[in-house]
Amino acid sequence: MAAALLALCALASPAAALDRAAIERQFRGWLEQTVWPRASARGVSRGTFETAFAGVRLNWDLPDLVPPGTRPETPKQQRQAEFGQPAKYFNRGSVDGATSTGRQMARKHASALAATERATGVPGRIILGIWGRESGYGRVAIPHSAFEVLGTKGFMSTRAGYFTDELIAALEIAEAGHAPAGVMKSSWAGALGQPQFMPSNFLKYAADGTGDGHADIWRSEADTIASIGTYLARHGWQNGRDWxxxxxxxxxxxxxxxxxxxxxxxxxxxxxxxxxxxxxxxxxxxxxxxxxxxxxxxxxxxxxxxxxxxxxxxxxxxxxxxxxxxxxxxxxxxxGVGDFSAGWGAVGGLYRSDVAAMQRALERMGHDVGGADGLPGFKTRRSIGRWQEAQGRPATCFPETAMKSALR
Missing domain, CATH: 1.10.530.10 (Lysozyme)
Structure with a gap:
């Protein structure tokens, strides 16, 4: 009975009502009429283009999709861990694993880290922190076809223009032969290699750490280290200051x-x-x-x-x-520092749609929350605090369940 009910609900859902075969045909037309002319203008050959999209279909499991004929909605749940519950993000396994493996990598790649620090001013420990978080120091499997992800999100997502640009950049990478055969894999957001660069960032910041004339962020640890350091330096890292x-x-x-x-x-x-x-x-x-x-x-x-x-x-x-x-x-x-002195409270578990409703209420009051996107960034946090102070309440500066009825 439960299985039958779930099946009926699935059939009744808006996504199930879409003619996916027709949308797939629209996708192929978009590739030919929009992507190919832009790629060709950037020097991408027809052979590279056809190889990239051979067998590629829309990936309907990706987040933030807006199929033709539908309207974007604020996601109810938070998929990206970076904007979820702080205590969960800083869980024991993630922190300890990144630290212990990072110490091993610090010893193993001391020369490359030191060379990059001299060249960029970015401390090796910071490069290791990013490398560990992005790909587990190259040990985490990267599962998706970059062309499937970027194609899907360029065709039908809340940031279609951005992902279309990244798709063109990925085709340029393939045309130039930067990526070894079979490794144009990406995250669900389209990020590539051990440092998880978006394709446009690869073209701007990928660096050769070995001196062999190539920037191989897929297989070379030295190139990965150099690329992360180059990225941070070019974004303004101030040598001599802490974080x-x-x-x-x-x-x-x-x-x-x-x-x-x-x-x-x-x-x-x-x-x-x-x-x-x-x-x-x-x-x-x-x-x-x-x-x-x-x-x-x-x-x-x-x-x-x-x-x-x-x-x-x-x-x-x-x-x-x-x-x-x-x-x-x-x-x-x-x-060798320990945990933060203060612990994380039980916050951050609200639905994005709930936070977005609070943000819209604050906007109507004249607050700048940074956009009603359901993400509790600093503008939203301090807007909540200012609202609390105006109400004569102690400012806690974070969205909480008890606020839902007052901020709607």
Whole structure:
């Protein structure tokens, strides 16, 4: 009975009502009429184009799809871990695994890491943190056909234009012969190789770390290391500065002061009563520099003063939790630091659709939440805090279930 009911529900769903065969034909027409002319103009041969799409069909299991004849909706659930529950993202296995393997890689690839640090100014521990998070130091299987993913999302997704551009870049990579045969595999988002570069980023930042004239981010650890370092350096990594420090924020300092647009000298944050949880003073060179308050779970988790380098890490993946994970794992690898002093509260479990409804309510009140996308970024967090303070409530700066009835 249950199986029959599920089958009836599936038949009644909007996705099931679509004529997928007809949409597949539209996809083939789009490849010929839109993608091929653009690819050809970029120097891609017909042979490369046909090889890339031989046997490729739409992948209906990818997220954020908008098939022809439908309208985009805010996803109910959060698929990308970087925007989910902080405690889950920093789970014991992920942190310890990235740290222990990272220490092995630090020893094994010490020469390549040192060479890249000299060339780019990016510390080896930071490169290791990214490498570990992106592909488990090259050990995680990358399952999808890049052309299937990018083709599907370029044809019918909420960011179709972006993914179409990335599809053209992937065809350029194939035409130039950068990728070894059979390895044009990607994540569900279309990212390639051990550093998980989007194709356009490969064309801009992939680097030769071995001196053999090739940038092989699929098989070469030295090229992967050099490519990550090059990416961060070109996005503005400041040599000589750290990424950030865990701090204690007194109740007198509002969590609404968070954000990269509210920076001040670290010495000024000190004057407000913010101190490092380690008990040590901020390095004198850092005290003179600009710092930013970061509270990724509001008052429900650890707090940080971060430097501009933190936001360079976010250029790799636009998530506070991602950048924090990379910096933290890097510190654990090199310095042997332990867990954050403050624990993560039980937050971050709301549906994206619930958070989006709160964001729209805050927008109607005049708050800048950074867009009603269902993701609790810093603009949403501090907007919630400002709303709470206006209501005479203590600011916690994070969306919570109890707010749903008031913010709708």
């Amino acid at each position: 950030g420090f865990e701090v204690t924020v007194p109740a007198s300092v509002s969590c609404t002061l968070e954000g990269p647009d509210q920076g001040r000298r670290i010495s000024e944050w000190e004057k407000l009563g913010i101190t490092r949880v380690s008990g040590r003073a901020f390095p004198e060179s850092e005290r003179r520099g600009e710092g930013f308050l970061l509270m990724p779970a509001g008052r429900h988790g650890p707090a940080f003063i971060v430097t501009p380098n933190f936001y360079v890490l976010k250029e790799y993946n636009m998530s506070d939790l991602y950048a924090l994970f990379v910096g933290h794992v890097g510190d654990r690898i090199q310095y």
